[in-house]
Amino acid sequence: MHGGNIYKEGDYISLDGSTGNVYGEKIETEEPGLSGDLSKLMEWADRYRVLGVRTNADTPRDAKQAYKFGAEGIGLCRTEHMFFEADRIRAIREMIVSKTREQREKALAKILPMQRNDFEGLYREMKGRPVTIRLLDPPLHEFLPHEDEEIRSLANDMGMSFDELKDIVNGLHEFNPMMGHRGCRLAVTYPEIAEMQTRAIIEAAINVNREGMNIVPEIMVPLIGEIKELEYVKNIIASVADKIIAESGMELSYHVGTMIEIPRAAITADEIAKEAEFFSFGTNDLTQMTFGFSRDDASKFLKDYYSKNIYEFDPFQKVDTKGVGRLMKMAVDLGKQTRPDIKLGICGEHGGDPATIEFCHNIGLTYVSCSPYRVPIARLAAAQAAIKNK
Ligand code: PEP
Ligand code: MG
Numbered sequence: 001m002h003g004g005n006i007y008k009e010g011d012y013i014s015l016d017g018s019t020g021n022v023y024g025e026k027i028e029t030e031e032p033g034l035s036g037d038l039s040k041l042m043e044w045a046d047r048y049r050v051l052g053v054r055t056n057a058d059t060p061r062d063a064k065q066a067y068k069f070g071a072e073g074i075g076l077c078r079t080e081h082m083f084f085e086a087d088r089i090r091a092i093r094e095m096i097v098s099k100t101r102e103q104r105e106k107a108l109a110k111i112l113p114m115q116r117n118d119f120e121g122l123y124r125e126m127k128g129r130p131v132t133i134r135l136l137d138p139p140l141h142e143f144l145p146h147e148d149e150e151i152r153s154l155a156n157d158m159g160m161s162f163d164e165l166k167d168i169v170n171g172l173h174e175f176n177p178m179m180g181h182r183g184c185r186l187a188v189t190y191p192e193i194a195e196m197q198t199r200a201i202i203e204a205a206i207n208v209n210r211e212g213m214n215i216v217p218e219i220m221v222p223l224i225g226e227i228k229e230l231e232y233v234k235n236i237i238a239s240v241a242d243k244i245i246a247e248s249g250m251e252l253s254y255h256v257g258t259m260i261e262i263p264r265a266a267i268t269a270d271e272i273a274k275e276a277e278f279f280s281f282g283t284n285d286l287t288q289m290t291f292g293f294s295r296d297d298a299s300k301f302l303k304d305y306y307s308k309n310i311y312e313f314d315p316f317q318k319v320d321t322k323g324v325g326r327l328m329k330m331a332v333d334l335g336k337q338t339r340p341d342i343k344l345g346i347c348g349e350h351g352g353d354p355a356t357i358e359f360c361h362n363i364g365l366t367y368v369s370c371s372p373y374r375v376p377i378a379r380l381a382a383a384q385a386a387i388k389n390k
Contacts, residue, residue, distance in 0.1 A: 033068050045383035052367030053378045060121035066372035073130035075369020076347035080138040082118050092143050097168045108196040119204035123215045133201050136193055137222035139177030144169050183223020187233045198240040206248045218255045225262040227271040260331050261285035269331035273338035283348030287315050290324045319356040329363045354381035361385035
């Protein structure tokens with residue numbers, strides 16, 4: 001009931017988030033953009049900042065919004081977010097539980113055109129600006145069927161018995177999935193996934209470049225802790241990409257880099273930089289693994305740490321410069337020793353936090369990457385960091 005009117009389920013009301021006013025009807029809305037004084041302020045900020053500002057975007061829609069806010073590229077596209085739709089997760093499940101490479105490739109062939117289409121959309125929205133696409137990185141269990149009904153239906157489709165498939169699913173169970181079979185470890189077990197994704201990334205770039213764009217894809221390998229992992233995955237990427245490029249008759253450059261999100265990668269960054277053309281700090285995992293507490297559960301006990309003055313802030317929001325930051329600085333210095341022109345970014349949630357952005361400026365990163373709606377704040381914070389630390 002509002003002003004004598006009765007509203008039923010499904011009726012529209014509108015809420016003005018700035019004033020708190022409630023309107024008893026559907027009011028047309030507009031996507032926020034940058035205009036007027038704000039756009040002027042951003043222009044000033046851009047004149048001073050040294051850090052680039054990119055965005056984390058997994059869909060053309062996010063990319064479009066970020067572009068409007070001034071994102072200079074995509075710093076992280078989490079491809080696993082593209083796999084969860086019903087038609088795709090089915091194919092991914094088929095792929096994971098397949099017993100032969102042939103079966104796996106058949107499943108992946110269903111996903112290839114969809115992935116290619118996803119990447120073309122991202123490239124088009126970024127209009128030639130750099131796009132970093134990360135190879136698949138979810139804990140494996142997120143893809144598995146759990147309900148008996150789902151298992152039965154998948155088993156049927158794949159010509160397996162329910163018990164056979166249930167055994168496979170049980171065999172893939174992990175006690176600590178965050179430290180389990182994810183990131184580049186998936187590509188080590190299933191190189192076909194990296195092959196399919198590389199194909200989609202490269203073919204999409206060739207397609208949009210034929211339309212006159214100049215995309216230089218950046219392929220990012222997640223969760224590296226050892227140079228040989230990167231060498232292994234990079235070889236897969238290069239063999240697929242180079243073959244497709246040669247067959248296309250087009251010229252296409254691409255870069256291969258890695259996330260630095262495992263402490264061992266930071267500590268051995270001089271070696272990793274031999275293979276990586278760029279580093280992007282995955283500070284969500286780097287924080288989790290440096291502190292040794294789970295990013296999904298820590299909030300349950302961290303509140304006691306604040307009230308007892310053990311910690312002052314949430315290290316998943318603002319980078320802990322003393323510990324995690326020290327690893328980052330070490331990785332920057334070691335990486336530059338091997339490859340002086342290495343590109344350095346951050347794509348964890350911290351990339352949109354002003355205090356972290358100042359830290360990133362000070363240790364000499366090339367860019368920060370944050371969610372689309374934080375891009376304007378990041379541009380401002382990057383300028384403030386540059387002015388303050390001249
Ligand atoms: C990270 O770990 O900081 C990161 C960006 O990767 P994700 O959050 O997808 O693990
Ligand atoms: Mg990560």
